[in-house]
Amino acid sequence: MKRVVVVSGERVHRRTRSVEVAAPAGVVYGLLANAVQWPLFFPPNVHVERLEFDGRNERLRMWATAGGRVRSWLSRRVQDPQERRIDFRQLNPEAPVETMNGTWTVEERPGGGSLLSLHSDFTVIGDRPEDVAWVERALAANTGAELDSLKRLAERWGRLDELVLSFEDSVRVNGPAELVYDFLYRVGDWPELVPHVSRLDLTEDTPGVQVMAMDTRTADGSTHTTESIRICFPHAGRIVYKQTATPALMDAHTGEWTVTPDETGVTVTSQHSVVLREDTIQRVLGQGATLEQARRYVREALGRNSTATLNLAKRHAETAIRML
Structure with missing residues (x-):
């Protein structure tokens, strides 16, 4: 559902999208x-840093994809767990967005389910x-992906662990930490430096934001x-x-x-978080393979490659010191 409202000479565009979820409202x-x-x-979200939080009010720095680009902004949120409502406001939206505000609501449904809704309103510079x-296309795509993903996860809440x-x-x-x-x-440079990387295409249009494809x-x-x-x-x-x-075995992967650095050297750490895909386990690991086997396989595969990369970073830094 969408509406356009004129407020103080601005055209405010309002959108609401909802989905029924077969999971408790609290989940x-x-x-x-x-x-x-x-x-x-959530597929569109790349990274979220919580800058402030007092149990109700929070300030977030968010990175997400929108319209094929990585965009970043600060957001204020007010959580109301009793009403199961979260209000948000982007503090510094990127052009062409001028303002972006909204509300998440979760309503209990008979039978233990819930209705999840996202109400958004925005204005555009120059309209x-x-x-x-x-903005409408990017918002529709991201909202749809977020609602669908949250529904899918919530409906498996008993098995999320x-x-x-x-x-x-x-x-x-x-x-030195700088060399690591x-x-x-x-x-x-990893295809020349890291044996398990055979191909890597990289773009960095915004300093510090790297988009890559890797074999x-x-x-x-x-x-x-x-x-x-x-x-x-x-x-x-x-x-x-x-x-x-x-x-194929992963529904999502962040890291x-x-x-x-400390007084005696440097600790370099690789952290992974994964959501596994149950429907691909037997296709990838063979008939009769279990979720526990998939957990071990993913842990070993990711850990093996990341530890190899950590050791190469170690050698790079320590070799440079010996050569000085």
């Missing part, structure tokens, strides 16, 4: 409230029809093609990423590289 609201987890649960149409897998691997480095970070940042060789000799978006924080020694095209 649905809980998934909405934890915005830091959205990149793992040019082509810009309004672009089994479907979601998070882990990390770390390596100690006797070398440099190795991880220069992902475009990775696995232990059995097969090749997986993935697409990812990486957000780089050089001063914090962090690179976070979201795979936008995943291998982070962290370089942490």
